[in-house]
Amino acid sequence: MGSRGRGAIFFFLLPSIAVLLLLFVYPFLYGLYLSFTTAEGAPTFTNYIRFFSDPYEARSILVTLWISVPATLINIGAAIPLAYYMRHGLRGEKIITFFLIVPITLGTVLISEGMLTYMGPVGWLNQFLMFLHIVSAPVRFTHNYLGVLIALIIQGFPLCFLMLLGYVSGINPDLEKASKMLGASQFETFRRVIFPLMVPGIAIAFCLSFVAMFSVFPSAQLLGEPSGPTRVMSIAAYHWAFEAFNFNVGSAISMTMAAIELLIISGVLIWRNRIYKGASIVGKG
Amino acid sequence: MQQKKLKLSGVLFIIVIIIYVGNVLGILFTVILDSFSKGWYKGPLPPQLTVEWYAYAAHDHNIPQLLIVTFVVAIGVTLISLLVAFPAAYALGRNEFKGKALLLSFFLLPLIVPPIAYGIPLAMVFYKFRLATRVIGVILANVVPIIPFMILMLMPFIEQVSGNLESAARMLGAKRFTIFMKVLVPLTLPGILTAGILSIVNTISQFPLTYLVSGAGSQTIVVALYTDAMAAGSRPMQAVDGMAVIYFLITMTCLVVALRFVSPTQMVFKIK
Numbered sequence: 001m002g003s004r005g006r007g008a009i010f011f012f013l014l015p016s017i018a019v020l021l022l023l024f025v026y027p028f029l030y031g032l033y034l035s036f037t038t039a040e041g042a043p044t045f046t047n048y049i050r051f052f053s054d055p056y057e058a059r060s061i062l063v064t065l066w067i068s069v070p071a072t073l074i075n076i077g078a079a080i081p082l083a084y085y086m087r088h089g090l091r092g093e094k095i096i097t098f099f100l101i102v103p104i105t106l107g108t109v110l111i112s113e114g115m116l117t118y119m120g121p122v123g124w125l126n127q128f129l130m131f132l133h134i135v136s137a138p139v140r141f142t143h144n145y146l147g148v149l150i151a152l153i154i155q156g157f158p159l160c161f162l163m164l165l166g167y168v169s170g171i172n173p174d175l176e177k178a179s180k181m182l183g184a185s186q187f188e189t190f191r192r193v194i195f196p197l198m199v200p201g202i203a204i205a206f207c208l209s210f211v212a213m214f215s216v217f218p219s220a221q222l223l224g225e226p227s228g229p230t231r232v233m234s235i236a237a238y239h240w241a242f243e244a245f246n247f248n249v250g251s252a253i254s255m256t257m258a259a260i261e262l263l264i265i266s267g268v269l270i271w272r273n274r275i276y277k278g279a280s281i282v283g284k285g
Numbered sequence: 286m287q288q289k290k291l292k293l294s295g296v297l298f299i300i301v302i303i304i305y306v307g308n309v310l311g312i313l314f315t316v317i318l319d320s321f322s323k324g325w326y327k328g329p330l331p332p333q334l335t336v337e338w339y340a341y342a343a344h345d346h347n348i349p350q351l352l353i354v355t356f357v358v359a360i361g362v363t364l365i366s367l368l369v370a371f372p373a374a375y376a377l378g379r380n381e382f383k384g385k386a387l388l389l390s391f392f393l394l395p396l397i398v399p400p401i402a403y404g405i406p407l408a409m410v411f412y413k414f415r416l417a418t419r420v421i422g423v424i425l426a427n428v429v430p431i432i433p434f435m436i437l438m439l440m441p442f443i444e445q446v447s448g449n450l451e452s453a454a455r456m457l458g459a460k461r462f463t464i465f466m467k468v469l470v471p472l473t474l475p476g477i478l479t480a481g482i483l484s485i486v487n488t489i490s491q492f493p494l495t496y497l498v499s500g501a502g503s504q505t506i507v508v509a510l511y512t513d514a515m516a517a518g519s520r521p522m523q524a525v526d527g528m529a530v531i532y533f534l535i536t537m538t539c540l541v542v543a544l545r546f547v548s549p550t551q552m553v554f555k556i557k
Contacts, residue, residue, distance in 0.1 A: 006382070008376075009376045009380050009382060011372075012372035012373060012375055012376035013372070013373050013376045013377075013388070015368070015369045015372060015373070016369045016370060016372070016373035016392070016432055016436065017373075017388075017391075019369055019428065019429075019432060020391070020392070020395065020429070020432065020433075023407065023425060023426070023428065023429050024394070024395050024403060024407075024429050026410065027403060027406040027407040027409070027410045028398075028403050028406060030406050030409065030410055031403070031405065031406025031409070034406070034409070078301065081294075081297075082298060082301060082302075085294055085295070085298045086298075096302055096306075097548075097549040097550070098544070098549065099305075099306045099309060099310075100305075100549065101540065101544075101549040101552055102309060102313075102537075102540070103309055104552065105486055105490060105536050105537075105539070105540045105552075106490065106533065106536055107490030107491075107492060107507060107536070108492065109490075109492050109507050109510055109511045109514070110316075110507075110510065110529055110532060110533060110536075111312060112514070113316070113510060113511075113514045113525060113526075113529050114312035114313065114315065114316040114526075114529065115312055116514070116522070117312075117315045117316060117319050117522065117526060118308075118311050118312045118315040118316070122326060122327050123315060124311050124314075124315050124329065125308070125311060127328075127329055154305075154308065154309065154312075157305065162549055162550050162552070163550075165550055166550045169550075207397065208396070208397075211396075211397055211398075211399055214399055215399030215400060215401045215402065215493065217401055217492075217493055218492055218493075218511055221515060222511075222514050222515065234399070234401040234402075234493075237401060237402070237405055238401070238405065238497075241405050241408075241409070242405075242408075242497075247409050250405055251405065251406055251409075254401070254402045254403070254405045254406060255402070257399060257401070257402045258398050258399065258402040258403070261397075261398070261399060261402070262397070262398070265397060
């Protein structure tokens with residue numbers, strides 16, 4: 001421990017720091033550099049101006065937020081009560097968690113591809129809804145905003161749920177008992193005891209889920225209208241970098257994307273620190 | 286005890302889970318059925334079954350090559366990341382030092398910055414150094430999010446091993462490397478196994494980074510599936526579904542193996 005000395009610690013940390021400097025920090029700085037230069041290397045702001053002044057391009061920021069924020073909120077909103085309900089374990093818990101982990105493992109590409117068939121005009125879902133007379137004509141689930149949103153919910157919900165389950169099942173059950181013994185109702189116990197203890201978990205789940213939703217790429221391409229209503233920032237950045245071969249504008253969009261995301265995440269973490277003043281009664285987390 | 290109160294919430298819980306699971310199963314089963322179907326334009330079940338779409342997909346793609354690349358990438362990423370991440374997790378799990386919190390947040394960054402945002406500049410750098418479109422480039426790109434993931438996974442496992450064991454081994458004359466191999470590695474084997482399996486599962490389904498840096502000969506199966514689905518106009522949907530089933534079988538096999546060693550809640554991040 002202490003006897004190990006600074007040199008040894010540094011030696012152990014060196015490989016990982018070196019790899020990340022080389023493969024993460026350097027490319028990122030290179031992208032930053034590209035975003036502020038012309039193709040010839042002269043310093044300029046034109047890449048950003050080009051992106052922000054063109055309504056078609058700049059709109060992709062709103063499109064991205066308009067998809068990722070509702071998807072994240074829906075996922076978190078559904079995951080909190082469900083994780084709370086399952087906090088002491090349930091019969092069939094293993095099967096439920098298995099089915100939740102399947103979409104995470106499969107990844108967005110397969111889910112989006114499968115949705116094209118399943119939710120298409122003659123797919124099972126529309127057949128089923130029409131059979132139940134819930135709808136009279138096939139609903140358009142694919143190639144629009146709705147399709148992307150559904151894909152993100154299918155993909156993101158299990159992530160939020162399992163993460164929050166990890167937190168909520170780590171809360172000492174005695175706290176709940178104590179609160180009930182002191183006369184608090186179930187709802188009050190949730191609001192005053194469980195929820196505040198879940199806040200750090202919610203904040204992390206929100207951030208990680210938001211990261212995943214914010215960089216939505218395959219589902220927006222496959223299930224949305226990538227040239228219009230679901231032209232998210234990642235599609236715009238990809239288009240400029242690898243279809244128009246303008247690495248400078250492509251980098252500018254990538255950097256804007258990272259900046260917006262880090263801004264929102266820091267906002268959430270500040271909120272978390274305000275609410276959660278660090279009482280670490282939670283066993284694991 | 287409070288049967289009445291639990292009933293409504295219980296029913297709601299079951300309804301939500303059934304809707305969710307039902308749709309996921311619906312997606313998976315239509316993909317599987319469609320890949321074996323012929324002339325399925327309406328009705329709940331295909332009128333005729335066929336395997337011709339698999340022949341089509343096999344003709345369309347070099348499937349053995351896709352599988353080999355996928356596994357080489359997954360295993361390569363896992364081995365490199367373990368070698369790099371284990372010492373770092375050891376240093377962070379065993380020591381308190383100035384700047385540790387800062388270093389931890391540095392390691393978190395690749396998990397928080399969207400892969401597309403750093404993947405695009407990364408791909409440009411790789412094109413510059415001729416690493417892109419090669420398998421080694423795909424491996425190196427995928428290492429970026431896996432190393433921090435592994436450091437965070439391994440730290441608690443290392444913290445659990447008592448430092449006294451190492452001191453004892455040292456007193457008995459063991460060299461540092463011997464301590465590492467004979468004491469630390471065996472005792473943290475469950476953690477190494479967990480991190481390794483999750484890394485394989487994650488890498489197989491990792492899309493954006495692989496997509497950005499891979500080329501014709503270094504595609505993994507998920508990228509091939511995506512390009513197929515994007516160009517759905519030029520090939521029958523059933524053939525795309527056939528590729529999806531091949532991909533599905535691989536990931537599900539990995540998942541079933543993984544679940545023998547790890548619990549589902551371990552498969553998502555847990556950060557303080």
